[in-house]
Amino acid sequence: MIAPFILHQAESLEQASSLLSEHGEEARVLAGGSELILLLKMGLAAAKHVVNIKTIPGLARLKYDAGAKALKIGALVTHRALEKSALVREHFPLIVEMEKQLANVRIRNVGTLAGNISFAEPHADPGTLLTAYGAKVKVRSIAGERALSMGDFFVDYYQTALKSDELVTEIEIPKPAENCDGVYLRYCPGERPMVGVAAFLEWKNGACANARVALGCVGPTPIRATEVEQSLAGKARAEILAEAERLGEKAADMSQPLEDVWGSVEYKRQIVKTLVARGLAKLCGERRNHA
């Protein structure tokens, strides 16, 4: 049973923003509902006012801005829409890979990408990959709009930088350079991922010119493994392959997993090490089916 609430069917972003401003902490935004309804049912969130934004036209827009070379994902775009989009498949194949594995098809049919990150559930796939992509989150309130990096958006376990009167309107993902390879790997023994690793390596003259490595589910928020990224810069594929295990260890040291029913801290760090090493091996061309 969900405690009774007053439903507001917002007709515009302006109206949604002013409702959120008026009701503050007592209001919650409803998009797909797959996170919100669970939390309301379990009593982990309370809402006296629910602001339905599904009634706002235009928020389900998904488009690739060829000029800005960026994918623009409206707040109502579902996981399933991203999984099935030919446009996303062409320019951002890793998004499709990630979405195909996310939860189950019933959740992907209703759940939105913007909603997923807005709850900052630490055991989730999208935040890790978006962090590695260098995505930006556009949020708005009656005071105006602002854009946040993923690093600034995620604050702590289940906590974002969103103020009580703000909502996410769009997620913008820059297209990686032509000479950039990416990988997303996850370990998911249950319903939610235990570890997620995303990496992009940009190549120039046979060496890694730029590296972005993100670790997810192993700390309060997804993080960039900056020390690993620095070690990758300037190295050739063969050098990276030779160091993959060591770089995996370095990433594991940076992770801050919690012990839970799925595994100990040591076990999860071992998975981080394995996935980072495996991801680097994949990006540097070594095919292997062990480790």
Place this chain on the structure above:
Amino acid sequence: MPETSIPLKFRLNGQECRAEAAPSDLLIDFLRDRLNLTGTKRSCDIEICGACTVLLDGKAVSSCSVFAFEVDGKEVLTIEGLATTDGLHPLQQAFIDCGGFQCGFCTPGMIMLAKSLLDENPDPTADQIRDYMDANICRCTGYQMIIESIQRATELIKSRQA
């Protein structure tokens, strides 16, 4: 705090339907308790098991985690809407023919999820069936027969269309 009821107009199993729901009513309770459609089952209540699967505008959803008011203007299909005066739906017949259930509790959800699979992909491979049906849980673990039932249903549908 008394909730204001919301008038809803939607299509339910092919028929026009008008009803009212409170904002906090969940679709599963609305179907089972208000409309007496008890074929849809509640089990995990957290969007994992799929026993409560129904189709909303043709898409499989967990009715345990969708608000009832969201059906307004939409099309809802439950297990009760599959059979016609001509008989059972091919999926229902195939689940009987192949023993695609043991206790039967997951069956309505399995059949509704299989319906959405076959609507998207009328001729799935066994791997595609496994991948899609991975969303729903059978606690009796009769998965192999469920996969066979869906394969059988694709044949039945093809032969009816021929």
